[in-house]
Amino acid sequence: MGPSVKSLDLNPATHWLSNLSFRTDFEGEGPASIVKLVWDWRFARVYDENERVVDECIWNGNRNPRTLADRLALLMAGRMTTEANTLANRFPEASVSPSTTVASWPQLTPDDSSLLQEASLKLAERGVSASAANPDIRLEHLIRATEEMRAAHNTLESRIVEWAGLFLPSLDLDLNRNQIAAAVASSSNMPEAAQCLKVTSAEVEMGEKEWSGIHSLATSVMNLATDVEKMEESVRELSNNHMPSLSLLLGPLLAAKLCTTARGRSRLASLPASTIQVLGAEKAFFMHIRQGTPPPKHGHIFQHTWVCRSPKWTRGSISRMLAAKAAIAVRVDHFGGIPWTSKEISEVEKKVGEIRARKNKR
Amino acid sequence: MKSVRAKTRGEPLKSFSERVEIQGRSLWSHNAVKGVSLRGERLKKKGRKEWRQWNPRSSKLGAGLLKASNTGLLPEPGATCLYLGSGHGTTISHLHDHVCGAKNNLGGMIIAVDISSRCIREMIRLSKTRPGIIPILADCRKSEHIMPFLPKKVPWLFQDVSQPGQVEMFIEACNHFLAPNGTGLLSLKSASERDTGGAFNHAETSLLAAGFTMVERIDLTGWEDQHVLFHVVW
Numbered sequence: 001m002g003p004s005v006k007s008l009d010l011n012p013a014t015h016w017l018s019n020l021s022f023r024t025d026f027e028g029e030g031p032a033s034i035v036k037l038v039w040d041w042r043f044a045r046v047y048d049e050n051e052r053v054v055d056e057c058i059w060n061g062n063r064n065p066r067t068l069a070d071r072l073a074l075l076m077a078g079r080m081t082t083e084a085n086t087l088a089n090r091f092p093e094a095s096v097s098p099s100t101t102v103a104s105w106p107q108l109t110p111d112d113s114s115l116l117q118e119a120s121l122k123l124a125e126r127g128v129s130a131s132a133a134n135p136d137i138r139l140e141h142l143i144r145a146t147e148e149m150r151a152a153h154n155t156l157e158s159r160i161v162e163w164a165g166l167f168l169p170s171l172d173l174d175l176n177r178n179q180i181a182a183a184v185a186s187s188s189n190m191p192e193a194a195q196c197l198k199v200t201s202a203e204v205e206m207g208e209k210e211w212s213g214i215h216s217l218a219t220s221v222m223n224l225a226t227d228v229e230k231m232e233e234s235v236r237e238l239s240n241n242h243m244p245s246l247s248l249l250l251g252p253l254l255a256a257k258l259c260t261t262a263r264g265r266s267r268l269a270s271l272p273a274s275t276i277q278v279l280g281a282e283k284a285f286f287m288h289i290r291q292g293t294p295p296p297k298h299g300h301i302f303q304h305t306w307v308c309r310s311p312k313w314t315r316g317s318i319s320r321m322l323a324a325k326a327a328i329a330v331r332v333d334h335f336g337g338i339p340w341t342s343k344e345i346s347e348v349e350k351k352v353g354e355i356r357a358r359k360n361k362r
Numbered sequence: 363m364k365s366v367r368a369k370t371r372g373e374p375l376k377s378f379s380e381r382v383e384i385q386g387r388s389l390w391s392h393n394a395v396k397g398v399s400l401r402g403e404r405l406k407k408k409g410r411k412e413w414r415q416w417n418p419r420s421s422k423l424g425a426g427l428l429k430a431s432n433t434g435l436l437p438e439p440g441a442t443c444l445y446l447g448s449g450h451g452t453t454i455s456h457l458h459d460h461v462c463g464a465k466n467n468l469g470g471m472i473i474a475v476d477i478s479s480r481c482i483r484e485m486i487r488l489s490k491t492r493p494g495i496i497p498i499l500a501d502c503r504k505s506e507h508i509m510p511f512l513p514k515k516v517p518w519l520f521q522d523v524s525q526p527g528q529v530e531m532f533i534e535a536c537n538h539f540l541a542p543n544g545t546g547l548l549s550l551k552s553a554s555e556r557d558t559g560g561a562f563n564h565a566e567t568s569l570l571a572a573g574f575t576m577v578e579r580i581d582l583t584g585w586e587d588q589h590v591l592f593h594v595v596w
Binding site for chain 1: 469471479482483485486489490493494495496497498499500506507509510511512513514515538539
């Protein structure tokens with residue numbers, strides 16, 4: 001950090017734009033009363049009511065792109081520069097104005113312009129690399145990648161089942177669905193794969209090329225399956241870190257899905273529970289709004305076992321209660337509360353049991 | 363796809379400045395970085411100047427230039443411009459040709475604001491070869507984030523953010539940043555507003571109510587459907 005950074009006002013003052021106010025008690029203070037305190041990154045000035053400069057304080061720190069970038073970042077955060085602070089102490093009666101309101105505010109010199117350009121590049125680069133630290137975006141990529149890989153795995157697996165099934169006529173394809181790709185991938189020809197599955201293969205000659213095709217398809221299906229698992233593992237890890245309470249309540253995968261659908265944890269934390277309840281059921285929800293179809297009772301939250309394993313007539317109530325608890329949990333995570341433990345979860349589970357019991361009596 | 367001819371009412375405008383003109387049917391700008399075409403636009407040599415084709419399909423300002431019947435759409439060369447919603451920088455690069463020129467010999471400045479880091483990283487790359495472009499990663503709605511970069515008001519402001527409430531954003535930005543008699547350009551996408559049907563008329567009334575003088579309402583149909591470019595003076 002350069003010297004000029006240290007000399008900046010680091011007190012988190014309230015934003016100066018929100019303090020805009022104009023004085024009305026000008027009587028008895030002489031002909032030219034102090035009205036405005038104005039500053040930008042170069043200097044600060046105090047003006048009187050006729051827009052004459054009364055006092056000026058110029059940034060005399062080390063001028064380089066890095067120090068200016070720090071300075072601009074502070075200004076963006078709504079802080080005052082040291083110069084502005086000095087003048088504010090010297091003229092406490094001056095009210096703060098943005099520099100664009102002063103018509104005679106000096107233009108940037110060519111040197112200033114090129115310095116500003118380099119500094120803004122630095123600042124923008126910092127901003128871009130800071131966006132990599134945003135877990136919301138990373139979580140979204142992880143979730144989407146997992147979904148795409150699972151979709152690819154499903155199509156390729158059904159392809160290999162049908163293709164290899166042609167050569168295994170006596171095999172029950174539905175019962176042994178999961179073993180076929182593994183058997184083909186671990187064998188060196190079709191009869192051997194048939195032996196693995198404890199059936200006889202068809203009396204059809206298969207060329208060397210065709211076998212290598214079927215074999216490599218089976219291998220990639222097996223690899224995809226392990227990759228999907230690895231991806232899910234990393235979704236779980238990121239989700240547990242990013243939203244510990246919500247992940248504990250709903251499971252990390254469902255929590256991550258809700259976070260992605262809501263476009264970020266901060267937005268999820270600001271959504272009402274009723275919206276969280278139908279996140280993921282947008283189609284049904286907007287059909288309800290537009291055409292008056294029955295409203296959806298649950299969106300992604302249906303995937304939770306408390307909802308989908310409950311009797312049908314209790315699901316609406318349970319998902320409503322669960323969504324309300326999820327809204328609290330994500331707020332705890334987002335606003336830095338104490339993460340939930342199994343104690344809170346068991347209380348929610350107790351309520352689920354109560355709803356089930358109550359609804360069953362009727 | 364049927365080719366749409368550039369229609370101009372009255373006398374066709376041929377030359378907008380020394381650096382931007384219509385040659386034949388298409389719009390060209392004098393390339394500030396010789397030999398570099400950003401998105402595969404056509405380049406052509408004419409004497410010692412190299413011209414770069416300005417595609418009106420990927421730039422609403424380009425489409426507006428082809429369809430406008432008034433002048434004054436482009437800023438003065440060497441001016442400071444504020445561009446809200448810079449996107450991937452296609453329009454910015456042509457604007458840079460016009461305002462800054464090669465190695466910014468005209469001394470212009472383009473403040474390019476976008477909220478997406480994906481777009482700003484392209485702007486960073488662009489501004490390294492084209493000095494005069496200032497990329498800012500910020501929300502256009504938050505004027506206090508843009509203000510540190512803009513100590514003075516600007517004579518030219520362009521807004522192209524496809525978001526609901528574009529008109530209110532534009533009026534707010536002009537209040538803060540557009541100098542008196544400055545040119546304001548608002549590219550409005552009707553599909554971004556809640557009320558898609560009446561979006562344009564509603565926008566026009568609010569702009570007039572905010573104290574703007576409407577120079578022209580340029581319908582971009584043919585190049586960019588459901589878009590209108592409002593050309594106003596503060």
